[in-house]
Amino acid sequence: MQLVKNDRPAPEFRALFEASPARQLAFTALDLTIVAVSDAFLRATRLDRADVVGRGLFELLSTDDPARSDRVVALRSSIERVIETRAPDAVPAPAYTPREHSVSPMAGSETTWIAINVPVLDERGHVVQIVHTLEGGAEPQSVQEQLERAVAARDEALRTSQLKTRFLGMVSHELRTPLTSLSLQVERMQRNAGDLPHRHLESLERIAFSAARMREMIETLLEYARIEGGQVSVNLTPFDLVDSVCKTVAHHRHEAEHRGLEIRSWLRVAPAVVQSDQRLVELVISNLIDNAIKFTARGSVEVALDRAADGSHRVAVTDTGPGIAAPYQKKIFEPFEQLGSERQSLAGIGLGLALVRDIAAALGGRIELMSQLNEGSTFTLVLPAANADRARPEQEPGKG
């Protein structure tokens, strides 16, 4: 069976060639004139058949780009080898450019392709044509297609993130309603406790404590949803970090002591007035203390306030807990990440550190972690000296 007659493919073979799923074209060995091209080749290179058939192969190739012109030289050598040796040869594919384009419309994706040149021999064993096939690489896309796909992927990710944020927000709001009646009922019972037996008073206290913890977790979820949704507003005012440390330590004292932990604050600088968002700063310190208490079985939690040489303020929360091995020190700042089965059994929802990191960033600061396995951890909130300049400008407050 003969593929070609007189250098021109017979119509039925041309139709077969054009319909081939391979990205290929055929050109004459004599003068490299292209005689047939597959639809797949045209799709891949974004060329028109009229631009290709009847032209010389090298008219299709761009030499403007030096990196690509090397490939054109390599292709020429390859074709010479094929004609000489009558054996197939492969080279990195060059860039194919239609007449009116100075730059290949293929957007660089063809650089991963290989061009395979296979000789077509006549009855006498002479190479009459060469079939030139592109292999490998992904189906290339135009710049526009790549852009559209990237935009679609980004929109999808954004939509998922917004759904997640909205879901968190909705759930938190819904949880606030039963929590309201629960807290009010417990508080009223405590007010009217009168001569309740001691064990019932203790139960009431524990219920109240659990309700307060639940409230904090819901607030953390909501805060996280707001920050993730870009809805947090930073309200900068001057305030004393000494107050914030004392307040948050006092707030957690009961829980710490309830767990048999010593909790203390160490003020190495006072006063320590900063320009920041007091509510968010206290939320960060509170979450760090809460975390330290949760993961420390025995020993102490210490909150130290200090000012560094560069004028930044540092609130360091040190625990005598299990410590965090180096490979996990980044991971624990990811949402819903907690370490080990022991930690998963604890009440936290794993959002605290993710929230703390994001809030610190929103305040122009950062969280530093120093920890060694079995030697406890120190999480430090660093608020830079020029805090007001670096804080994110106030954003539109969210519709709750």
Place this chain on the structure above:
Amino acid sequence: MSSILIIDDDLDIRREVSEILREEGLDVMTASNGGEALRLLRSSLPPSVVLLDLMMPGTSGWEFRRVQLTEPALASIPVLVFSSFDNGPRNMADLHAQGFLTKPCSIAELLAAIEPFR
């Protein structure tokens, strides 16, 4: 005696807040949505203050307030927004309400919020 109308779709909240305020000597009425509250207000003596939840099935708190302000007999009854939404100040402004209280709250916060209207 001061009186209050609690509009909230959550039965537990209606019960609990009612109990607390009755213990404080207030006369308490309740409604589970805005429509029920409007019918109640049209057929009874105006309360000293309305405690208004926002997200309710049927007539919402926003719709209740809109209608209330169009009825001369009801328009002057002060309203405290009582919602789990954070943006209390904005809701208060949007609704031309006299105050707001965010859920959850303590008994002290509840009493402090209604104190000016007693």
